[in-house]
Amino acid sequence: xxxxxxxxxxxxxxTHGRRLWLYAYGALVMLYLVVPSLxxxxxxxxxxxxxxxxxxxxxxxxxxxxxxSREWMExxxxxxxxGILTMLVATPLGTLAAYGLHISRSRWNGLAMMILVTPIIVxxxxxxxxxxxxxxxxxxxxxxxxxxxxxxxxxxxxxxLVVASGLKSFDMNQExxxxxxxxxxxxxxxxxxxxxxxxxxxxxxxxxxxxSFDEVIVALFISGGENSTLTRKMFxxxxxxxxxxxAAISTVMILVTTSLLAMSQFxxxxxx
Amino acid sequence: MRAGSTLLHAAELYRDEHRERLRLFSLSxxxxxxxxxxxxxxxxxxxxxxxxxDAGQLSLxxxxxxxxxxxxxxxxxxxxEVSFYTTALCILLxxxxxxxxxxxxxxxxxxxMIAVMLPFWTSVLVRTYAWLALLxxxxxxxxxxxxxxxxxxxxxxxxxxxxxxxxxxxIMLPYLVLPLYGSMKAINSDYLKAAANLGASPVRAFWLxxxxxxxxxxxxxxxxxxILCLGFYxxxxxxxxxxxxxxxxxxxxxxxxxxxxxxxxxxxxxxxVLTLVLLFLASRIADFDRLAGGAx
Amino acid sequence: MxxxxxxxxxxxxxxxxxxxxxxxxxxxxxxxxxxxxTLLGPSGSGKTTLLMVLAGFTRPDTGxxxxxxxxxxxxxxxxxxxxxxxxSYALFPHMTVGGNIAFPLRLRGVNKTExxxxxxxxxxxxxxxxxxxxxxxxxxxxQRQRVALARAIVFEPSILLMDEPLSALDKQLREHMQxxxxxxxxxxxxxxxxxxxxxxxxxxxxxxxxxxxKGSVMQLDTPSRVYEKPSRRFVAxxxxxxxxxxxxxxxxxxxxxxQRLKLDDVPGDGEYLxxxxxxxxxxxxxxxxxxxxxxxxxxxxxxxxxQGESFVLEVVLPSGSQLTVRDMxxxxxxxxxxQPGGVIRLGIDRRDSFLIPEERP
Numbered sequence: 025x026x027x028x029x030x031x032x033x034x035x036x037x038x039t040h041g042r043r044l045w046l047y048a049y050g051a052l053v054m055l056y057l058v059v060p061s062l063x064x065x066x067x068x069x070x071x072x073x074x075x076x077x078x079x080x081x082x083x084x085x086x087x088x089x090x091x092x093s094r095e096w097m098e099x100x101x102x103x104x105x106x107g108i109l110t111m112l113v114a115t116p117l118g119t120l121a122a123y124g125l126h127i128s129r130s131r132w133n134g135l136a137m138m139i140l141v142t143p144i145i146v147x148x149x150x151x152x153x154x155x156x157x158x159x160x161x162x163x164x165x166x167x168x169x170x171x172x173x174x175x176x177x178x179x180x181x182x183x184x185l186v187v188a189s190g191l192k193s194f195d196m197n198q199e200x201x202x203x204x205x206x207x208x209x210x211x212x213x214x215x216x217x218x219x220x221x222x223x224x225x226x227x228x229x230x231x232x233x234x235x236s237f238d239e240v241i242v243a244l245f246i247s248g249g250e251n252s253t254l255t256r257k258m259f260x261x262x263x264x265x266x267x268x269x270x271a272a273i274s275t276v277m278i279l280v281t282t283s284l285l286a287m288s289q290f291x292x293x294x295x296x
Numbered sequence: 297m298r299a300g301s302t303l304l305h306a307a308e309l310y311r312d313e314h315r316e317r318l319r320l321f322s323l324s325x326x327x328x329x330x331x332x333x334x335x336x337x338x339x340x341x342x343x344x345x346x347x348x349x350d351a352g353q354l355s356l357x358x359x360x361x362x363x364x365x366x367x368x369x370x371x372x373x374x375x376x377e378v379s380f381y382t383t384a385l386c387i388l389l390x391x392x393x394x395x396x397x398x399x400x401x402x403x404x405x406x407x408x409m410i411a412v413m414l415p416f417w418t419s420v421l422v423r424t425y426a427w428l429a430l431l432x433x434x435x436x437x438x439x440x441x442x443x444x445x446x447x448x449x450x451x452x453x454x455x456x457x458x459x460x461x462x463x464x465x466x467i468m469l470p471y472l473v474l475p476l477y478g479s480m481k482a483i484n485s486d487y488l489k490a491a492a493n494l495g496a497s498p499v500r501a502f503w504l505x506x507x508x509x510x511x512x513x514x515x516x517x518x519x520x521x522x523i524l525c526l527g528f529y530x531x532x533x534x535x536x537x538x539x540x541x542x543x544x545x546x547x548x549x550x551x552x553x554x555x556x557x558x559x560x561x562x563x564x565x566x567x568x569v570l571t572l573v574l575l576f577l578a579s580r581i582a583d584f585d586r587l588a589g590g591a592x
Numbered sequence: 593m594x595x596x597x598x599x600x601x602x603x604x605x606x607x608x609x610x611x612x613x614x615x616x617x618x619x620x621x622x623x624x625x626x627x628x629x630t631l632l633g634p635s636g637s638g639k640t641t642l643l644m645v646l647a648g649f650t651r652p653d654t655g656x657x658x659x660x661x662x663x664x665x666x667x668x669x670x671x672x673x674x675x676x677x678x679x680s681y682a683l684f685p686h687m688t689v690g691g692n693i694a695f696p697l698r699l700r701g702v703n704k705t706e707x708x709x710x711x712x713x714x715x716x717x718x719x720x721x722x723x724x725x726x727x728x729x730x731x732x733x734x735q736r737q738r739v740a741l742a743r744a745i746v747f748e749p750s751i752l753l754m755d756e757p758l759s760a761l762d763k764q765l766r767e768h769m770q771x772x773x774x775x776x777x778x779x780x781x782x783x784x785x786x787x788x789x790x791x792x793x794x795x796x797x798x799x800x801x802x803x804x805x806k807g808s809v810m811q812l813d814t815p816s817r818v819y820e821k822p823s824r825r826f827v828a829x830x831x832x833x834x835x836x837x838x839x840x841x842x843x844x845x846x847x848x849x850x851q852r853l854k855l856d857d858v859p860g861d862g863e864y865l866x867x868x869x870x871x872x873x874x875x876x877x878x879x880x881x882x883x884x885x886x887x888x889x890x891x892x893x894x895x896x897x898x899q900g901e902s903f904v905l906e907v908v909l910p911s912g913s914q915l916t917v918r919d920m921x922x923x924x925x926x927x928x929x930x931q932p933g934g935v936i937r938l939g940i941d942r943r944d945s946f947l948i949p950e951e952r953p
Contacts, residue, residue, distance in 0.1 A: 034399055036488050038498035050396035053389045053469075054411040060426040060466055061418045063436070067429060074434040117327045124323025136324055139331055146339060147527030147571060149544040150564040153551050154338030157345075177334040180327055200649055201682035203669045204753075205696035205743065212670075215695075219686045238419040240530050245551075258421050262534050266428055274422040285417045305665060306654040312666055313651050 065278060068271035075268050086272035096257065096273065102247070103237055103254035106168060110175040110236035115229040117176065118183025123213065125184075126191045144181045148241045151178070156245040166248040174242050179232035186231065190224025191217075227288040234281055339568070346561040358562035368546075368563075375542045378460060378532065379525035383472075385465040386521050390472040391514065397473075398480035412470050412477075420467060424531045427463040428454060431535075455537025463535040468524060472517035479513020512582055519578030523571055543567050598626040598783045599660040599750040601646070606655030606665075608641055608807075615641045616652065617807040623785065628777050630786045630794040633804035634830065639787045642804070643753055646785060648672050659751060674751040675744030675782075679759060681736050683728045689715070689739050690724030696747045714742040717776070734765050741773075745780060752777075752784045758793065770796050791831045795819065803827045820944075825951055828867050835915045836865040839947060846947065849911045853887050854942045863950040870904065870918035872944040876937040877928065886939040891915065893932045905929075907936055 029041035040047075063077060068086055070079030090096050121140060125133055143151065155174050156165070164170035194217065202212035218225070243253040254273070261267050349355035362368050397405050397412075415423060430436045431454035438450040453459055487509065491501040529544040536545075543563060550560035601623040608616040615638050623629050631639040644650035646657065648669030657665040664672055684692050693711045702710070715721050718738040723731075731739065737757060744752060758766045758773075774797045777784050788794055794801050795815040803810040803818060803826075811823045822828035825836070839848050841861050846853040848866060874886075882888040891909040898921070905917040917938060919925055930936045 034488070034498070036492045036496075036498035036501045042498075046392060046396055050393050053393045054408060056389070056466065057415055057469060058411050060423055060430060061414045063430065064422060064426045067436075074439075075429050075436075076439060077436045117330065121324035121327035124320060128317065128320040128324070130317050130321040132321060136321070136328055139336065140324070140327060143331065143335055145571065145575065146335065147544065147564070147567050149527060149529050149547050150339060150342065150568055151335060153547060153560060153564065154342045155334060156551070157341060157557070158338045173330070173334055177331055180331060184327070195680065195682065197678050197680050197682040198684055200647075200669075201676070201678055201743075202684075202695070203649075204647055204672075204674065204676040206670050206673070206699040206747070207695075208668065208670045211699070216684055238421070240421055244548075255419070255421055258425075259530065259534070262421075262425060262428065266425075266432065270425055271429070274419075274425055277419055277422055281417050281419060305656055308666060309651055309653060309655075316651075 062278070064271050064274045068268075068275045070268075070271075073268060075271055086269050089269040090272045090276070093269070096254075096269065098250065099252050099254040099257045100273075100276075102168070102251055106171045106175060106253060107233045107237040109168070109172045110179055111229050111233040113172060114176045114179040114183050114232040115225065118180050118228060118232070119187050119225055121180070122184045122187035122191060123217070126188065127196075140184055141181050143178050148178075152242045152245045155242060159246055165246055166251050168251055171243065171247050171251065171253065172236075174246060175236035175239060176232075178239060178242065179235040182231045182235060183228040186228035187221065187224050190221040194220055230284045230288040234284060237277075238281070342557075342561040343565055345557050346565045348558060350558055358558045359566075361559065362562055362566065371541055371543055371546050374540060375526060378457070378464065378540065378542060379522050381461055382464045382468055382525050383518050383522045385461060386468050386472040387514070387518060389465065390469050390476065390517070394473045394476040394480055394513075395510075397477055398483075412473050415466065416470050420530050423467060424463055424534050427459070427466065427531075427535060431459050431462065454535055455539065457536075457540055459535040459537070460532050460540045463531045464525060464528065467528075467531055468521045471520045471524060475517040475520065476510065476513040479516070480510050483509045515578065515581050519574065519581075523574050523578075526570060526574075527567055597750055598781055600625040600658075601751065601783060601785070602656075602658040603642075603646075604656040604658075606642070606645055606652045606657065608638075608645065608650060608652045614807050616645070619655075619807070619809060621802060621809060621812065623783060624799075626781050626783055627799045628774070628784045628786065628797060630788060630798040630801045631804055632788060632791060632794040632801050632830075634789060637804045638807040639789075639804045640755060641807075643755055643785060643787050646751075647674065647676055647753055673747075673749055674753060675747070675749040677737075677740045677744050677752075677754045677757045679756045681740040681757075681760075683736055683739055683743075685728045687728075688724065689720070689726045689728065689731070692728070692739060693724075693743045693746050695743065700747060710746055711742075714746040717745070717780075718742045719772075733761055734769065737761065737769065741776070745782070750782055752782045754784065754786045756788050759788075759790075766793075773797060795831070803830065805830070821946060822867065822948060825865060825948055828948055833870050833916060833918075835868045835870070835913075836948075837868065837909075837913050837915070838950070839864045839866045841947070849909070849913075853945060854884060855945050855947065856942055857947075859947060859949075864947040865950055867946045867948050868915060868940060869944065870916045872940055873915070873917045874939045874941075875905075875917065875919060875925070875929070876939045878937070880937070880939070882939075884942075886941050887945055889915070889938045889940070891936060891938070893930050893934055893936050896929070896932055905936070907938065 029044075030039050032038065033040045033043055066079060067075040067077050069082050069084065070076050071081035071083035071085060072079075125137060151174075155170075159165045159170050164173070198216050198220075199209075199212045202216045203209065207215065238255065239253075240255045240259055243256045244259060247253045247256050254277075258270055258273060261270060346358055347354055347356065349357045393412075397408055400408065428435070432438070433450040433452075435453075437453060441447050442450065453462070483506065487505050488501055491505045492498075496504060527544055528542065529548065532540055532542050533545050533548075536542075544567070547560045547563050547567075550556045550563065601621075603619060603621040603623070606616050606619045607614070617638075619638075619642060631642060633639045641650060645652050645655075648664070648667060652665065655665060656663060659672070659674075684695070687695070690711050693714055694707050697707045697710060711724060712721070715723055718741050720735060720738050720742065723735070723739075728736065728739075737760075740757070754773075758769050761769060770793055777797075786794075786797065795818075798815055800812060800814055801818050802812045805826055811818055811827045813821075813823075818827060819831055822831065828834050828836075837848055839846050839853065840863060841847075841859060843861070844858055846855055846858055846864070846866075853866070873889075876888070889909065891907040893905055894908050894914070895906040897904040897906070901921060902918050903921050903926075905919075907915040907917055909915065915938070
């Protein structure tokens with residue numbers, strides 16, 4: 025131990041011993057980051073009304089409350105459907121756009137890319153009320169279709185950026201080779217390019233789902249009634265009072281998100 | 297078959313080229329149309345609305361109200377304060393962490409990266425709720441503190457500015473750490489070796505060499521955090537308890553409660569313009585830094 | 593291996609500009625059926641652009657391209673029915689060797705048994721029999737090169753294009769493959785257009801060489817004629833080494849610094865350059881007299897450079913012009929060499945004395 029403390033930690037030969045405060049500080053910050061993200065999980069099993077940590081009594085009552093509530097279940101179902109539909113629409117649209125801009129020689133490329141990136145630049149609250157305003161006029165308010173359209177728009181930049189970066193590391197000569205061998209462009213794309221960027225495409229699909237599933241603000245404005253999303257209900261519930269059922273719902277959400285993201289990381293690595 | 301006049305081919309080749317360019321570009325049209333219809337047009341409409349007075353005529357009355365009413369001034373000040381403090385806290389917490397991560401051996405750094413990525417992976421709503429549960433009067437922190445005898449009365453940790461800052465810093469921290477980490481990793485270790493060789497102690501080497509070289513990443517991360525804070529809604533709405541009112545929240549209430557489209561859209565336009573200006577400035581500083589010879 | 597009938601290629605007035613930069617300047621070229629033609633030139637000369645135009649990946653601004661009788665300048669690449677080997681090979685990593693080679697056959701609707709037969713035959717032809725199930729990342733550079741070749745010929749195209757296919761290989765392997773590619777060409781007989789910047793490669797492998805610079809064809813000729821009788825200074829400089837001495841032709845006689853030269857062909861009056869290949873200059877002994885068969889040049893040795901199997905002498909003539917002489921390092925030659933500073937007498941056969949027009953800048 026003493027040896028480690030006096031050994032050097034960097035090019036400037038500062039020792040570990042003199043940097044212990046940095047390690048402690050870093051550890052505390054990491055704790056600050058991790059604990060709130062995960063603490064909901066054990067708290068959701070707490071039996072008391074005021075969620076305690078560690079739970080004094082263990083119970084599944086909040087899960088019961090969640091799974092037996094028709095409202096919560098409907099909202100969950102809405103979020104899942106919207107998420108899946110968003111994923112199914114945004115992924116092909118975004119992949120095509122990323123591919124199209126990658127091979128396009130048009131001078132409108134830069135402008136197109138700028139437009140496609142605006143959903144992440146414009147403040148979401150503005151997007152929310154803007155879409156709300158338009159949906160009122162064309163009666164898309166509180167509909168699944170409206171939600172899917174809005175969420176697809178929000179997910180597009182992510183899909184495009186991920187697929188574009190996958191394309192950057194792809195050797196386009198292979199597409200040329202395929203075309204020289206007799207494949208026209210769509211066939212060359214499907215048989216040669218797509219199989220090799222599939223990990224980017226899959227990752228972007230999962231990100232599209234998550235963007236929709238976790239989205240709060242736009243859903244707050246344009247989903248309602250039967251087509252309320254889970255996040256909207258959670259937000260409203262939290263604003264009014266703190267229902268511990270939300271702890272159980274949060275845990276389920278964490279499970280869904282983490283497993284999907286772990287999957288995409290896994291695919292991403294084996295895709296090298 | 298004759299070769300044909302080459303002049304003819306020139307016209308046809310030109311047309312072929314343009315047809316192909318159009319075809320390739322049109323692959324991105326569906327996505328473009330979607331974004332234009334669902335974002336550009338609605339936001340454009342809002343922009344337009346902000347210039348229509350309540351009586352239905354072209355006017356600047358909404359903007360004048362923004363500039364004159366004290367409540368708006370307070371909201372802007374609060375928004376800037378919250379964004380500024382959050383950014384400052386992020387730098388305070390995030391710079392040492394990024395530095396530590398950049399110094400670690402690769403495998404250890406990868407594991408610790410999970411700690412930074414984990415908040416990204418959890419929904420904003422879930423994290424905000426966790427802070428509510430932690431900070432509230434009967435929450436985890438207060439019950440621990442009182443049981444351990446640190447304090448006798450529950451501390452007001454949430455539904456105020458402190459709670460908002462604690463929550464927002466937590467949300468924004470990864471946005472600072474990641475670009476900063478990237479920028480730090482790119483710093484050539486030879487620079488530090490040279491500094492040491494030339495007589496700089498570890499502390500001075502850090503201040504004079506490492507810190508300046510990490511600036512591009514720091515500026516980028518801080519800009520992202522600040523800009524995100526400006527427009528942020530969910531966390532301050534839930535943790536502020538109605539006492540901390542940001543621009544985004546005022547926009548929401550203007551619509552939900554008062555149906556005051558004029559005021560809300562004017563506010564929104566100001567927010568958008570602020571965002572764009574800051575983005576532009578930040579990109580300028582980043583470019584300038586790179587020109588001035590960043591971490592190369 | 594049975595060949596699809598080889599086709600001739602006619603390139604007419606092909607021009608391609610990128611903004612103000614002219615990559616191809618009204619290039620016209622006739623490539624004979626079954627010939628191995630090399631496009632040789634420095635980087636940026638337009639040789640790769642021309643190949644890409646032939647393949648269909650670059651659309652020229654004007655021009656006509658005929659494969660046999662068929663006008664193809666407006667035909668998309670996948671319909672041109674030519675084989676192409678890329679510099680990076682561009683093998684599909686997500687398919688096996690066999691899968692790669694079968695790819696063009698599958699696209700053409702060939703049935704499974706026939707595909708297997710042709711793939712195996714192609715592999716045998718490139719001496720990779722039995723490799724059909726290997727993965728691409730298991731192959732060495734030389735093996736990948738052969739797979740790329742097999743894939744390009746398996747569907748028996750009448751034209752084969754190759755874009756610097758050997759540049760990624762090390763010297764020994766490259767020289768070995770040059771011979772193999774040449775042999776393959778002789779047995780398959782398809783018209784081959786080969787791009788390279790390596791003049792030795794071009795000289796070794798080609799039936800004819802088209803020397804390209806700044807978007808134009810400088811000279812189109814057989815390797816020996818391009819080397820021995822370059823039409824312009826650029827060609828003489830790009831291929832092999834040479835020294836140039838200014839010569840004036842007047843009234844049917846050529847004069848170098850007042851000395852009358854003995855030449856086999858004397859061109860019309862004007863300013864020219866005498867091209868002297870270093871290996872063609874002979875170092876003469878003191879007793880050797882000048883005859884009608886060779887031209888005598890006298891000068892002083894400025895420097896001696898040893899280069900292993902040969903050596904180089906830098907010689908300065910009385911007029912101030914400089915020459916380079918190259919000869920083998922056999923003892924008999926080395927022992928009788930004048931020292932630096934000493935006088936040296938050089939002879940060049942009249943058949944090797946060649947005049948190139950002086951180009952005004």
